[in-house]
Amino acid sequence: MTDRKYSMKMEKQFKSKRAGTLLAAIVLLIGIVTVSIQYFNFVSQTVYHESVSHLTEIFHQSNSALNELVNKNLTYLHMWSEYLQNTSSESEIRDCIDNAQKETEFSNFYFLSAEGNYQTVAGETGYLGLQGNIEDQITQKKDIIMNATLPGKPQLLVFACPEVSGTYQGFAYDAIAVAYNNSDIVKVLDIAAFDGNTSSYVIQSDGRVMINHAVNGQKDVYNFLAFLREHSDLSEEDVLALAKKFQQENSGAMLVNLDGKKYYLIYEAAEIMNWTLLGIVPADVVNASMNNLQFKTMFIIGGIVFSVAVIIIIIILKENRLRLKRKDTEILYRDELFQKLSMNVDDIFLMIDAKTSKVDYVSPNVEKLLGITVEEVQKDIRILEKLHLKDSEGEKSNYLENLLADEQREQDFEYIHQKSKERRWFHIIAMGSNVEGKKKCILVMSDRTADKKMNQALSEAVRAAETANRAKSTFLSNMSHDIRTPMNAIIGFTTLAVSNIKNQEKVQDYLSKILSSSNHLLSLINDILDMSRIESGKMHLEETEVNLSDLLHDLKTIIGGQIHAKQLELYMDVMDVTDEDVYCDKTRLNQVLLNLLSNAIKFTPAGGTVSVRLKQYQGTDKERSLYEIRVKDTGIGMSSEFARKIFDPFERERTSTVSKTQGTGLGMAITRNIVDMMGGTIGIQTKQGKGTEFIVRLPLRIQSGHRHVEKIVELEGLKALVVDDDFNTCDSVTKMLIKVGMRSEWTLSGKEAILRARQSMEMGDAFHAYIIDWRLPDMNGIEVTRRIRSLGDDTPIIILTAYDWSEIEEEAKDAGVTAFCSKPMFMSDLRETLMAALGEKQVEIHDGVFPSVSSEFKNKHILLVEDNELNREIALEILTNCGFCVDTAENGVEAVEKVKNSTEEMYDLVLMDIQMPVMDGYEATRQIRAINDSALSRVPIIAMTANAFSEDKQTAISVGMNGHVAKPIDINVLLPMILKYIK
Numbered sequence: 001m002t003d004r005k006y007s008m009k010m011e012k013q014f015k016s017k018r019a020g021t022l023l024a025a026i027v028l029l030i031g032i033v034t035v036s037i038q039y040f041n042f043v044s045q046t047v048y049h050e051s052v053s054h055l056t057e058i059f060h061q062s063n064s065a066l067n068e069l070v071n072k073n074l075t076y077l078h079m080w081s082e083y084l085q086n087t088s089s090e091s092e093i094r095d096c097i098d099n100a101q102k103e104t105e106f107s108n109f110y111f112l113s114a115e116g117n118y119q120t121v122a123g124e125t126g127y128l129g130l131q132g133n134i135e136d137q138i139t140q141k142k143d144i145i146m147n148a149t150l151p152g153k154p155q156l157l158v159f160a161c162p163e164v165s166g167t168y169q170g171f172a173y174d175a176i177a178v179a180y181n182n183s184d185i186v187k188v189l190d191i192a193a194f195d196g197n198t199s200s201y202v203i204q205s206d207g208r209v210m211i212n213h214a215v216n217g218q219k220d221v222y223n224f225l226a227f228l229r230e231h232s233d234l235s236e237e238d239v240l241a242l243a244k245k246f247q248q249e250n251s252g253a254m255l256v257n258l259d260g261k262k263y264y265l266i267y268e269a270a271e272i273m274n275w276t277l278l279g280i281v282p283a284d285v286v287n288a289s290m291n292n293l294q295f296k297t298m299f300i301i302g303g304i305v306f307s308v309a310v311i312i313i314i315i316i317l318k319e320n321r322l323r324l325k326r327k328d329t330e331i332l333y334r335d336e337l338f339q340k341l342s343m344n345v346d347d348i349f350l351m352i353d354a355k356t357s358k359v360d361y362v363s364p365n366v367e368k369l370l371g372i373t374v375e376e377v378q379k380d381i382r383i384l385e386k387l388h389l390k391d392s393e394g395e396k397s398n399y400l401e402n403l404l405a406d407e408q409r410e411q412d413f414e415y416i417h418q419k420s421k422e423r424r425w426f427h428i429i430a431m432g433s434n435v436e437g438k439k440k441c442i443l444v445m446s447d448r449t450a451d452k453k454m455n456q457a458l459s460e461a462v463r464a465a466e467t468a469n470r471a472k473s474t475f476l477s478n479m480s481h482d483i484r485t486p487m488n489a490i491i492g493f494t495t496l497a498v499s500n501i502k503n504q505e506k507v508q509d510y511l512s513k514i515l516s517s518s519n520h521l522l523s524l525i526n527d528i529l530d531m532s533r534i535e536s537g538k539m540h541l542e543e544t545e546v547n548l549s550d551l552l553h554d555l556k557t558i559i560g561g562q563i564h565a566k567q568l569e570l571y572m573d574v575m576d577v578t579d580e581d582v583y584c585d586k587t588r589l590n591q592v593l594l595n596l597l598s599n600a601i602k603f604t605p606a607g608g609t610v611s612v613r614l615k616q617y618q619g620t621d622k623e624r625s626l627y628e629i630r631v632k633d634t635g636i637g638m639s640s641e642f643a644r645k646i647f648d649p650f651e652r653e654r655t656s657t658v659s660k661t662q663g664t665g666l667g668m669a670i671t672r673n674i675v676d677m678m679g680g681t682i683g684i685q686t687k688q689g690k691g692t693e694f695i696v697r698l699p700l701r702i703q704s705g706h707r708h709v710e711k712i713v714e715l716e717g718l719k720a721l722v723v724d725d726d727f728n729t730c731d732s733v734t735k736m737l738i739k740v741g742m743r744s745e746w747t748l749s750g751k752e753a754i755l756r757a758r759q760s761m762e763m764g765d766a767f768h769a770y771i772i773d774w775r776l777p778d779m780n781g782i783e784v785t786r787r788i789r790s791l792g793d794d795t796p797i798i799i800l801t802a803y804d805w806s807e808i809e810e811e812a813k814d815a816g817v818t819a820f821c822s823k824p825m826f827m828s829d830l831r832e833t834l835m836a837a838l839g840e841k842q843v844e845i846h847d848g849v850f851p852s853v854s855s856e857f858k859n860k861h862i863l864l865v866e867d868n869e870l871n872r873e874i875a876l877e878i879l880t881n882c883g884f885c886v887d888t889a890e891n892g893v894e895a896v897e898k899v900k901n902s903t904e905e906m907y908d909l910v911l912m913d914i915q916m917p918v919m920d921g922y923e924a925t926r927q928i929r930a931i932n933d934s935a936l937s938r939v940p941i942i943a944m945t946a947n948a949f950s951e952d953k954q955t956a957i958s959v960g961m962n963g964h965v966a967k968p969i970d971i972n973v974l975l976p977m978i979l980k981y982i983k
Contacts, residue, residue, distance in 0.1 A: 052253040055198075055266045055281060062200065063268050063277045069185070070159070073178060074143050076104060077161035080176060084164050093168065094121050107181050111173035112160055114138045119171040126150065128177075130158060138162040138174045147210055148179065155182045157211065185211050200279040202270065205247040210275060224278070233257040246276045255283060346447035354432070354439035369447055371418030407432040413445070425452040490514050518968070541585040541677055545703055548580040548627075549826035552614065555593055556822075562601050563610065571611040571802055572824040575732045578616060578739070579625055580826045581703040588674045589698075595667045596631040596694050603692070604635035613728075614824065624699050632693040637686045646684060647672040715834060716741035718768035719760075723753040723784065724800065725777050729823075733771060733800075736830050742769075750776040750784040757788045767795055769834060771821075774801035774808075782808065782815045789816040796837035800825060857975075858883040860908045860982055865895040865924065866944075867916040871967070875911065875944070878971060892919030896927045904935040908982050912961065914945040914952070921945065922959045929960040940981035944969070 080100065087093060097109045098121075110118040110128060114135045119125045129149040137144050144160035160177035167173070185202075202211035207225030214221065221227045228239050234256060245252065249269035256265045262283035270277050348369055351361040362377045413426045426445045433440040497510040556572060563570045593612075600610045610633045617626040638646070646668050675682045680698035720742050722733045730746035737744035747753050753772065760766045770788065772781040781799045788797065799812060802823035812820070821833045862884050866872040872888060879886045887907070889895040896919070899907065910928070914921040921943060931937040942963040943956040953964040963977050 052264065052266070055264060055279070055286070056251075056253060056268070058198075059200070059266050059268050059277055059279055063270055066185075066202065066277060067271050070145060073104065073106070073159040074161065076100065077143075077159060077176060077178065078163060081161050081164035084166065084176065090169065097121050104178070105184070106178040107156065107184065108179045110158075110177045110179065111168045111171055112175045112177045113172065114174045118177070119168065119173070123169055125171065128158065134160070134175075144175070144177070156180065157182065157185050182211060197285045198279050198281045200277065203246070203276050203278065205243075205274045205276070207243060207246070228256070231258050247274075249274065249276070256280075348443075348445040348447075350443040350445075352441045352443065354441045360440070369417075369424070369445075370415065371420065412448075424449045490518060541588060543583045543701070544586055546582055546584050546586045546589070547828075548577065548582060548614065549824075549828055551586065551590065552612070552824050553822065555590065555597070555612075559594070559597050559601065562598075566601060566604070567606040568601065568604055569609040571609060573611075573613055573726070573729050573732065573802075574824040574826055575613065575615040575728055576617075576735065577614060577627075577826060578618075579702045580828060582625075582627075582700040583703060584678065584698070584700050588678070592671050592674050592696065593629065593631070595671045596696075599667065600631055600633035600635065600692070604633045608634040608691075610634075612824075622702075623704070624701050627698050627700055629696045629698070630693060631696075632691065634691040637688045637690050637692050639688055640686075643684055643686050647682070711739070711741040712831065712835065713741075715768075717743065719743040719745070719765065720769040720771060721753060721756060721760075721767045722746040722771045723750060723776065723781070724748070724771075724773040725775075726773075729773070729800075733825060733830070736825075736827050739827070740831060740834070750779040750781070753784055754787045754791075757793055758791055761791060761793060766793065769837065770795060770797040771800050772797060774799050774803065782812050782817065785812070785817050786815040798833055798837050857978070857982075859885060861885045861887065861906055862978075863887050863889060863895065863898060863907045863910045865889045865892070865910065865916070865921065866913045867891055868913075871913075875969060878969065878974075879911075882975065891916045892921060892924030892927075894918075895924050899928050899936055899939060900931055902936065904933075907939055909978060910939055910941045911944045912941050914943060914947050914956070922955065925956075925959045925961055942977055942981065944974070 080096065083096060084093065087096070100106075101109065109121055111120075112118050112128065112134075116128050116130055116134065117125065118128045130144075130146045134144055134146065138160075139162075141162050144158070144162070146158050146160075148156045148158045150156065156179040158177050158179045160175045162175040164176060165172075165174045200211075200213045201209050201221060201224060203209050203224045207223045209221050209224055212221060225239055225243055228234055228242070229236070232239075234242070242254075246267070246269075251268040253264060253266045256263055258280070263280040264283055264286055265278065265280050267276050267278035269275075345365070346369065347363075348366050349361070349363040350359060350366075352359055359377055362374055364374055366377060367373050408429060408431045410430075411428050413428050415424050415426060416422070417424055425448050427448050429444045429446075431442045431444075433442055493510040493514045497507045497514070500506045500510070552572060552574075556570070559570070597610065597612070604610060611631075613630045613632075615628045615630075617628065619626055648669060672682055675696060675698070678698050680696060682697075683695045684692065685695070686692040718741075720737050722730050722737070722744060723746070724730050724733070725748050727748065730748065734744040734746050745756070747756065750772075753770070757767060757770070770785075772784055774781040776784065781801070785797050785799070788795075794816075796818040797816060798819045798821050799817050800821050800823060809820070819833055819837045821829055860883070862879055864872065864875055864879065864886050866875060866888065867890050872890075876886055876888065887898065889898055895910065895912065899910070912921040912925060916924075919927075925941055928939065928941065929937050940962045941960065942965060943953075943961050944965050944967065945952070945956075946967040956964045962981050965974050965977055
């Protein structure tokens with residue numbers, strides 16, 4: 001009975017254990033299936049993201065190809081526009097277009113009117129059905145990209161350029177255009193991935209399809225949003241949300257159900273015309289690899305289930321031995337899963353014995369985040385001392401040991417990465433735990449470096465904004481003072497002039513000071529406006545033909561008065577300049593040089609020197625050369641700290657409130673921006689008390705048509721002597737002489753020049769020309785000339801000088817000087833001077849004074865249109881004093897009526913203000929040009945306005961005006977303009 005009870009007890013225990021084992025096995029099986037499902041979902045998501053990434057890259061390449069096609073065609077159109085402007089031969093135009101079509105493979109070339117009418121090179125005409133209104137875009141000179149249709153022909157994509165207009169075979173056109181068939185554009189977007197199962201489209205923001213590339217029987221789509229509403233499972237809200245993304249030029253991907261079949265929808269914003277490039281690919285094609293993986297996964301799961309069933313049977317038979325093993329396996333599995341997860345997060349997990357600081361566990365990502373290996377942490381506990389949290393009083397007691405069970409504390413921690421030495425920031429959470437009576441501490445160290453750096457960047461941005469605001473506030477404060485200073489002078493001297501109206505000498509002195517103060521006030525306003533236009537991106541360059549010799553000589557004339565007034569020495573020279581005719585924005589280049597020279601003059605005390613040196617560097621590009629301009633002074637210089645920020649706007653080292661130097665502080669910022677726009681660089685070398693040198697380097701396009709034949713037959717083989725105390729000048733002039741075919745020698749001394757002249761005559765190899773600097777250290781050029789003449793040498797002698805020689809001209813001629821040549825000397829100056837001197841022709845120098853024009857203006861009638869009474873009075877007085885007969889109008893309506901009611905001979909010219917009440921100057925000009933009487937409608941009209949920007953000038957010309965003069969009125973600008981257009 002006892003044995004039976006014992007047996008039954010044992011059997012009961014065995015069944016209980018077997019049931020427990022079976023239950024544990026079932027739980028394990030469920031866990032495996034759950035993990036398998038999670039793994040399957042993970043694989044699905046991974047394949048989805050990889051597929052989307054791959055498709056996005058493919059469509060990005062197609063987008064780039066489309067953008068490249070558009071940019072290439074627009075570039076070609078601009079090149080052809082420039083060619084058509086300079087060519088009138090129809091045969092040359094046809095040949096050019098034929099060659100262009102072979103090169104770019106467009107379908108058709110059109111001469112296009114603003115109404116959409118076209119004519120081909122072969123003379124075919126018709127109406128190009130563009131899907132949009134192009135008249136405004138042609139008027140605004142904007143590039144055009146639109147769809148078009150022609151009867152009986154496939155859809156076209158048209159690129160048009162409105163920068164050229166003219167007449168071809170009697171057809172007046174406003175633009176030129178090229179067209180591509182939709183099939184040709186499709187070739188650019190052809191996507192070879194996924195066995196050609198990808199359909200692609202180019203759509204506008206409203207869903208209209210511009211380019212249709214459907215494959216495998218995909219229907220032609222005319223509006224993609226409408227197609228989605230009709231064929232997809234997307235709700236109206238989803239379609240509207242997608243349309244909004246198209247309008248916002250977003251890019252992305254999504255899965256969409258079309259007619260019961262799943263597709264990947266990929267879209268990316270194009271860089272042109274608010275277009276979007278998108279494509280659809282069957283999901284089963286993209287997910288073919290995932291389906292294969294799914295099959296393998298199911299096979300593996302089936303194998304696992306079968307294996308688990310076998311294991312269950314074995315466990316039932318050997319439950320005691322395998323139960324422990326199974327627990328160990330579960331522990332290892334969880335540990336492996338935790339290890340994998342920890343490697344992909346920025347959190348470090350540690351379990352530490354609170355009493356002994358022994359590390360029970362550390363996550364493997366500790367090496368990545370801290371630069372310490374797991375082995376180092378486990379081997380030496382002291383390496384973790386930096387990680388121990390101390391109490392608020394900074395005691396050395398073990399903080400972890402005092403951490404209670406279930407207690408949690410947080411702290412921020414700064415750490416230096418042990419390998420990269422990078423500073424990193426962590427947020428540490430310490431949690432107390434009690435495991436089998438032993439105090440444990442779980443540490444979670446979260447890497448917050450990215451957040452810290454972002455906060456620092458935001459703080460720096462705030463500080464930069466605050467600094468900029470302070471600089472602008474300081475600038476406005478300084479400008480308030482600087483503007484009030486000339487205004488005070490204008491008002492004060494005007495009051496004094498009124499009070500002393502009978503004292504002509506005083507009034508004249510007061511008026512001259514008022515004029516000087518007004519010019520200074522105008523320069524302040526111009527600097528502020530220029531900086532505003534630069535910051536708003538409205539300043540543009542206009543390339544014109546420029547002669548560098550004329551530019552530097554004009555610059556020398558402009559600043560000559562300032563140089564003389566401050567008793568300074570001005571030195572200009574050129575080195576290795578073989579191409580003096582270039583293309584650039586002359587006005588802006590003048591502005592750069594005048595800004596630099598004005599500063600040099602302003603900050604150089606009397607007796608100092610200001611120099612300008614121009615040098616050309618020959619490059620590999622035949623069309624462009626690098627020109628270096630150095631502007632140097634011996635002035636007060638500046639600190640190295642201020643030199644680093646001299647090109648920043650609103651910065652001045654000393655303001656007019658603490659020194660006598662006035663200005664906006666914007667000149668250098670404007671200069672740097674102009675140089676940047678011209679593709680050049682500007683640098684500075686300075687030292688306090690030693691002066692400053694600015695170095696400007698500009699790549700300028702050369703006028704190839706102005707290259708002269710270098711050698712002069714009449715001078716070939718003749719010998720010349722160059723005498724100058726500057727080595728660079730001697731070297732430069734010597735090189736130019738060799739290029740014209742002469743043999744050249746040089747010396748730095750006047751005495752040595754006389755010695756060489758004597759020796760050359762004695763040896764029978766006399767010089768045929770002397771080029772002598774006026775101011776030499778041992779004796780001046782006139783004395784050298786006099787001594788050479790005393791040798792019986794009648795060779796032509798040219799005096800080279802950077803100064804005004806009018807006071808010594810008579811003395812020089814008496815000494816035997818043949819001609820003068822002004823520095824800087826260019827090749828053209830040397831050629832002309834040599835030819836004149838060796839031909840015994842004296843070079844005449846003109847002073848450039850504006851000729852008297854009063855006789856040409858007498859009895860000429862001008863209509864002055866000006867609404868402001870004071871401005872009208874000033875202009876009326878100036879014009880009347882010049883001999884004009886002046887009639888006035890106060891607005892555009894009155895001006896139009898006076899021109900309409902006049903006779904053909906009544907008005908010789910109209911001076912038109914722009915901003916006026918009732919009717920502005922632009923509309924008045926349009927109505928005058930529309931008068932039926934051609935004699936009246938062709939009357940010259942010049943804009944005389946305070947709208948002084950380049951775009952204002954372009955607008956004036958576009959509405960039919962002949963010229964543009966900016967206010968305030970400069971008589972030296974106004975009179976030549978009137979003389980140009982008056983009958």
